[in-house]
Amino acid sequence: MSVTSDKRAPGVRISDLSVVYRTGAGELPAVRGVDLELEPGTITGVVGESGSGKSTLALSMLNAVQPPGRIRSGSVEIDGLGDVVTLGGDDLRKTRGRHVGYVFQAAQNSLNPLKTVGKQLLDLGRSHDVDDLPGLVKEARSLLDRMGLDGARVLDSYQHELSGGMRQRVGIMLALVLNAHVVVLDEPTTALDMITQATILRIIREVHEERGLTTLVITHDLGVVAEIADRLAVMYGGRLVEQGPTREVLGAPKHPYTQGLLQAIPRLVGDIDEARALPGRPPTLGTIPPDGCVFRERCAVRMDVCETGEPPVLTIGPRVVACHTAAGDGEQKETVTTGPTRGEEQA
Amino acid sequence: MTLIGVPGRSGVIAVARRLAGHLARGLVMILVVTTISFLIIRNIPGDPMAAKYEKLVEQGMSPEAAQQAVNVLYGFMPTGSMWEQYLDYMKGLARFDLGQSLNVPGTGVGTVLMSAAKWTLIPVLAGTLLSFLVGIILGVYAAIKRQSKVGDLLAISGSLLHGLPQYVLALLLAAIFTTLIPILPAGGTADIMFEPGFNAGYIGSLIQHATLPVVTYALSSYGGWILAMKSSVVTVLGDDFILAAELRGMKRSIIFRYIARNAILPLFTILALSLGMLFGGAIFIERIFNYPGLGLMLIDSITGRDYALMGGAFLLITVAIIIANIAADLLYTVIDPRVRSGGEAA
Structure with missing residues (x-):
């Protein structure tokens, strides 16, 4: 499993991860029993609607769930680092940035507005006890140049002097400049125009391969995942409902939620009415049903068992799906080619 | 996206440009405020002599003696129509002359202000x-x-x-x-x-x-x-x-x-x-x-309806606040890079 083209890329195993948020109504789960393996050197995409718990999952990768949230159980094992969930204090701080890079949503302002990028880079270097600061600046400049920016000029700039796409590349630079080999990107292209989005995705793909990274991309955009992810995981109501190789999941989705997501995408050709939004709303922290399937309220193929029974997590070859319908379905159809016909278009 | 690269020099230019604008606006503001305060002060009911007279009588002086004491003020009372008084006042201000206090007869308003300040x-x-x-x-x-x-x-x-x-x-x-x-x-x-x-x-x-x-x-x-x-x-x-x-x-x-x-x-x-x-x-x-x-x-x-002193005090407050504002603004151009570039970028 761990033998890949680049030996430096570490694998990541998230096991039975649960994150809760403390509210007036007690502790409510934002992420429940998530199992996800990031194979070394791959890009994994996590897709879900707002409030599905995908950002909380991303923060868990750095043991950085913000109060009032906390990781209740589970582990995030990173090769060479151990279980991040058990880290604390300075060990945890030094892991962040140096071993696990985190790239913020492009629309967010992830830079101190009062300092130039270069000065913040030096702050980063000093925080991680980098002795060779000129070397760090050089590395940063070459990374920025690599991403199609004028590195020297960008390092001399303040955040407000940079466009969204430029900021995002600065964010990627800061995540990689200390040579982290696990990179988490939270909504890396949200709020960027289509051209910039395509550029950023290309850069992510290229840098990922060049530096031998293990990458997790969080997004609500199936198109982003289709473009760069090797594996795809679909989250709903804090649970992973389906995962597998991107092509297979998008080509023949097994979970009714994945099918619904794909159907909701408007096509360039054909009737606009063919795009059908999922009925209802995604659950919020307070409305996630405690028992049974989290998706049943909006499910087209809902059964009685969905009310009470936790959907079984079925492993079918490289794919995993958590649905009662797949329980009967999945065992008979081991090969994935004859999935429901309505999901067959390529995304 | 301006001003990348040479924050030092461009910073100085930005500061100088802002300062010039501020000074021009400050002068206009002072003119407006002095005009308004002149009008308000002169339209307060009562006058310095009546005020002084009442005060002296309240203090137990006989009406006659009080009248005598007040008469001394005549020489310091502004004369002419309101318009002429206004022009005189502004002319004085242009020469940094704030006029004479009536409460402390014969003393320049500037001196009174300084000693209180x-x-x-x-x-x-x-x-x-x-x-x-x-x-x-x-x-x-x-x-x-x-x-x-x-x-x-x-x-x-x-x-x-x-x-x-x-x-x-x-x-x-x-x-x-x-x-x-x-x-x-x-x-x-x-x-x-x-x-x-x-x-x-x-x-x-x-x-x-x-x-x-x-x-x-x-x-x-x-x-x-x-x-x-x-x-x-x-x-x-x-x-x-x-x-x-x-x-x-x-x-x-x-x-x-x-x-x-x-x-x-x-x-x-x-x-x-x-x-x-x-x-x-x-x-x-x-x-x-x-x-x-x-x-x-x-x-x-x-x-005491001391017109000149009131005017001087108001002017002092106005000028101080205008200067404080300018100082704050210039300070921001130094400490906040977003202000330095003229607020063109988001």
């Missing part, structure tokens, strides 16, 4: 800076510890002192420290037994007399600072770049500096304005501690 500026400046420093530091602490009892207590102390009217606080302190525990003088600027000058006795007495006014002023403005700083820090704590810095593994000390510098920015406007407001004096405090500062002088000039 020294009793206001030093204590109120000390009080403001003291409360600013303490308020800022405790404000950061209150924000960071806002989930704990200490944070709550600090915030409550701020609200309490902020809500307590200045004169109540002043009377309270006066009662405690001059009557209950008589360790401080009740009023005045210095003990008369000391000869004014640069000697230890006089200076010690000055400090003793200034303590209560300064402390009252500091305590009554501390609440505003701590509350403003706390909310500013809480806002910055919620900013994305703080979480980002944390996720990049930045040291706590560096993150703390990021927070402090960003949080203190908006407070400089308030500080500059309150430094400008200094020149209005602290009326309640000066009255209660019988401290002959600008506030007391302003009140006296109003009751």
